[in-house]
Amino acid sequence: MLRETSAAALEWQRLREQMARLTGSAAGRDRVLALEPSTDAVWIAQQQDCIAEVRLYLATGAAFYFTAVFAPGSMLEKARIPGAALEPADLLRVLALAELMEEWRAVAQQEEPWKAIAEISLPVTQAYLAPLLHALRGKIEPDGSLSDDASPELARLRNAIARQHRAIEESLRRSLRAISESGAAQEELITLRGDRFVIPVKTEQRRKVPGVIHGSSSSGQTVFVEPLETVESNNELLRLLDEEQAEVHRILVAMTRAVGDHAASLESGAEVLTELDALFAGARFAQTLDCVRPEFVEHEIAVKAARHPLLDLQLKSEGGSVVPLTLSLEDGARQLIISGPNTGGKTVSLKTVGLLALMAQAGLPVPAEEAKLPVFAAVYADIGDAQSIERNLSTFSAHMTNLDRITREADASSLVLLDELGSATDPEEGAALAVAISGHFLRMRAWSLVTTHLNSMKIYAATNEGVVNAAVGFDEETLAPTYTLRMGIPGASAGINIAQRIGLQPEIIAAARNQLDHQTADIGRFIDQLHMQLAAANEEREALRKRELALEREKQRLEAEGRNEQRQKARELEGKLTSLMKDFEHQMREAAGAIADKAASQKLAKETERRLARLKREFSEQFNATVVAHISGADKKDPNAQPHVVKSINVGDTVKLRTLGREVRVDREVSSNVFEVSMGPMKMRVQRDDIAEVVRKAPAETPLQAVKRKGGVTVAMQTDPDITPREINVIGRTADEAQDEVERFLDQAFLAGLPSIRVVHGTGMGILRRTLRDYLRRHPHVANVTEPPYNEGGQGATVVELRL
Structure with missing residues (x-):
């Protein structure tokens, strides 16, 4: 944990209370309220990972409710005692907790988006609660009583009790009717006295009703008599009730024993679900404020568009929004001096950085577009009115007491936040103290943010390495703060300017200006010039930004046109190369045919080598010429650019x-x-x-x-088509050779329009016949495959009918 958090000054408790409202259980709320920043980088990273995964889960519209979570410690201790019996209401809470653990097991074991969550959920996912759920489910009614189905014996006893009730009531009703006729009954009513069913009898008529008297009314006019005929029935009922209570106690003891057997799993599971309730609250809080995961670095503080979380929540509820804060300390800078008018946002800037640092180290995302922070060992803050009536200290003395402690405890790993340093005392002495204190923190290399109105502090920041000036914005036209922070320049307090614009008498304004010493006046003019230069620089920067946007749009347009042109060229080249490949394939087939014709000679190898070498050379030359001509554009409008066409x-x-x-x-x-x-x-x-x-x-x-032809009629003479053979002989060929020859012959016959062909393959062992017939039956040009009669070849030939 951090040595110091200045939690009160930075309103850390208020932040936790806001987040605790998003929990689902009292245990989860207590966990959030006890959340503290840490210096353990591993723990911080794990918390950030978990919240990031929960945010992804919630972003899908999914939800999980932790209302059944509670701390079962005392119940589990009692459950571990042999013979102990928990109350039914307590057992119901344990059952709800166990069922919630089972529900979470299903969620945690999904593949995505869990990883860190799955790791912390192991005590739940590895727990085996089936025996406990079997022992508790369906045995306790919502009102806390045991169900009749809790055990067969309990069901039997309750049925017997119900029958005994009915028998006693029937007996008493008979007695009531008998004594009502004689006028002895006070009223026709059956009631209970001391677990015994009785009837009301007039006091003066009590001797007419033999039985046991169980008291009288407050007026003394009525006595409650248990007739003798129902005494045994009542005794039997009491016996049954005692047996029922004994069975209930036995069941509760058995259920409590089951809880005790699973006490370790329930305890660890409750701890996990409590932690998850807190993490879900943190994720919902981060979603509400559009937070980002902070990045931890060693030598830099940089926040972009950061917002004070409490102020952001308040303004959102009112329909407003926070002016975001952007500041940075980098390149060796360790101290920031913030100046400017009152109500300009100086104190809010300090609180925002301090609270974001605490949130980040508590494992929470922060409300900003980007945040880079070191891991601080302590956060010290001296903010607000520190007057102490109890200790008889003035505001200045209280500030000095706090500052004395901070100067003694802070080190290079601390964040120090000082508001209005050097105020509440003589300005000259206050300025000297402020510069000295700031210099002390600078020398020890502590990270420090200081707000001030003192010109000496502005000069100190401008003349010391490692210190950066910053100014909160103020609109002199409207006399209203802008709450923006400008890095690199000091801010003017603008008290006299504000008074002048409000309308204070001119002579008073002039007298006030005369009271300023020359150095203060020079500093004021210098700061005014800086602000004018900054305004001019902002205008120029905006003009440059617009020019850059225009250039970027033009660049994107040209790039898009270039990409379209490249795609068009690629398509053209692809078409040319496709045509070239077709030509190459044709030449290869021609070469293969020529080689097959020469297979009878002994020059096969030499002729093959010569033909393939020539084809390879010609194809390479054509391919390269096509690519070069296309890239250079030489083939445009050139009919000879594709010699293969x-x-x-x-x-x-x-x-x-x-x-x-x-x-x-x-x-x-x-x-x-x-x-x-x-x-x-x-x-x-x-x-x-x-x-x-x-x-x-x-x-x-x-x-x-x-x-x-000129007269409109074209006369063309066509010779007879080639006589296509109707039979092919493949005897002596291998199966692959025969199939290739038959395939070519089949294509020729189909194109020639022949209705059928005959394939002669011989009888042999039947391998060639089976292979060719299987192939022909699957061929798309073949309508039917049959075997000719014996006198036309029989098994040694195959007749193939073609599709027309």
Whole structure:
């Protein structure tokens, strides 16, 4: 824990009370009210982690209620005593606690967002409470009585008691009717006296009703008689009631024993749930104030847009908002001197930094956009009116007593907050003391924030390394504070200026100015000049900021245009390379076909090597040329930039397709890049880059054809299609070889429009037959696969019907 927190001066208790309102249980509230800042970095980090995880959990809209949490210490101590019996109401509270532990187990064991929470929840998640819940559930009514289902014996006894009640009432009612006829009954009423059922009888008629008298009324006119015929029934009822109480006690003892057996788990679980209640309150508090997790650093104090939490809560409730505070001590600076007019926010600045430091070290997020703080060993504050009537001390003496203690205890790891240092005494002596005290804290390297009206302190800050001036804002036009803090310059007290603008007589203002010595006047003018320069700098900075925003927008626009242009170029290049790859694939298939044709010769290896080397070289040259031409833009409007794309294609030409490896005739030019071609009776449309080469040019047009074409009729002669074979023989091939040949043959037959083909594979061991038939049955062009008759090949062939 911190050596000193100055909790009263910084209103730490008020902050805890505000946060305690967000707890769900008295135990959680006590935990929050006892929360103290720590110097243990590991504990602080764990608390910050836990609250961050709870905030993520709450942000999803989830909720968890800790109303059943309480400190069960005294109950558990009693439960550990052999033969002890807890009251049903206490057992109900223990049951609620155990059920809450089971509910939290389900929440804590989820994968996200828990990590730190899961770690502190281990005593709950590892507890085994099933026997306890079985022993307690359903046995106690909400009013604290035991349920009839608490045990079979208790149910039996209560049924017997109910029957005995009814029997006694029937007997007494018969007696009442009998004595009512004789006029001896005071009234027809059955009542209880000393656990015995009785009837009221007139005093003078008591001898007419034989039985036991159990007292009389206050007037003496009525006696309460237990008729002799119900005495035994009443005795039996009392016996049953005694047995019921004995059974109830036995059940309570058994339930209490179950609680005692799980006392350790219940105690640790209650501790965990109490801690979680406090953490949930901290997370809700942080959400309300839009807090951030502080960053702990060694050599810097920096808060951005920080808000005093209590002031922020108050103004929010009134529909207002706090002017945020931004300040920093860095680059070796350890002391900040804040000056400026009254009510400008100097004291609030001190309290904000001090309270944020306590919150951060208590493991709480802080109300700011950003916060960097050291881990302080102590926080000392001398703020407000310290007059002590009890000790007969003046304000100045009380301040000096407190300052004497702080100067003796503070060190380089302390945060010192001093409000109006050197006030409440002679200004010259106060200024000298203020400078001396500030110098003392500076020499010991303590972190210190000091507010002042004294010019000597402003000069001290400007002339000493490690000290920074700051000024609270004041609008001289409206005579109102702005509550903003400006770093790097001192603030003017502006007392005479305020008096002048309010309308104090000019001669009084002039006399006041004459009373200022020359040094004070010079300092005042210097500060006024600083503020004018600051205003001009702010205007210039705003103009620069607008220019930077405009430049940034223009930069983003140009970058977006550049990215769009790059994407367009990439798409163009991708199209060109795709076309190039198609050409390469076609050449590879041609090479593979040529190699297969030469397989009968002994030059296979040499020919393969030569062809592949040539193809590799040509593809590499075309690939590089395409990329370079595209990047440099040399291919724009250049019809020769893609040599692998056939340029001159005319109607009537015979061309070869890359994808099919077949020759087709060009019938019509659909567009500049699309042609309609025919192969036998089959027609199709193909892209220009799918045409590998022009095999034969169309014959020259005769004059007669030209005349007919000009007249609106085009006459074209088409030769008979190639006679496509209807049978393929793959005997002697391996299964893979046979399948490849059949696949090519099947494609050719399908394109030629043949209704069926015949595959001869031989009988052999049947492996080739089974492989080919399985393949053909799955082929998309095949409608049916059958075996021909024995005289047409039988098992040595397969007939394949094609889809038309």
